[in-house]
Amino acid sequence: MVDLAGTWRFTALEGAELEGAYRGTPWLTFDGDGQVFGLAGVNRIRGTWRLAGGTLTFGPMVSTLMAGPPDAMTREQQVLRLVGEPVTVSTPDEDTLELTGVLRARLVRDPGAGDASD
Template identity: 55%
Template sequence: MTIDLRGTWTLVELDDASPAAGPRGPVHLTFDGDGQVYGMAGVNSVRGTWTLEDGRLQLGPLVSTLLAGEPEPMATEQALVALLREPLQVTVDEDRLRLAADDGSTALLARADPSVVLV
């Protein structure tokens, strides 16, 4: 079974809790077909590389802007970035993407509506 991550995904749950939206909208990640990932982690934008092999997602070094923000979006961002630094088991069920680290941390993302522009 081939897993296709290409496209934009919006964060729905982070460790079974609803994520805090940042000042520029919902937390989201876009995986392109050239191995690049970018998006909004809460307050700051992030960018890096990604590879997927045997259902395991590995993100290369992530870079981000360094803005400060409200406590809730910053906490969401810190937890998400920490998760994304780990090798992740990936499952896709229809339009839902689940990322799981070996330590039990998880993220659930939904495929974004292509008609909605996310910044």
């Protein structure tokens, strides 16, 4: 079983450039109680999650409503698109998470990712 608890930083996100990210690279923190929060690109997001077998489903997600530069908003739209549909989860190793659904993404375990985003 995949252990999602903790903070994960995006290292790849289909359709979005992560280099030179405004406000920092997107990240997600999964709490053990089914809550998820993070940074989508410009705005903070929060919602719920559920892992059944190898499928990760996010519940309704809410977001702050700030605007940012076009590249940051593209990142944000792709993150929101990714978490808007169920995704298949695989873990090449215990510190790498691959999400495959409407888009593909790779995340790495990074407990300090949220600290550097503001």
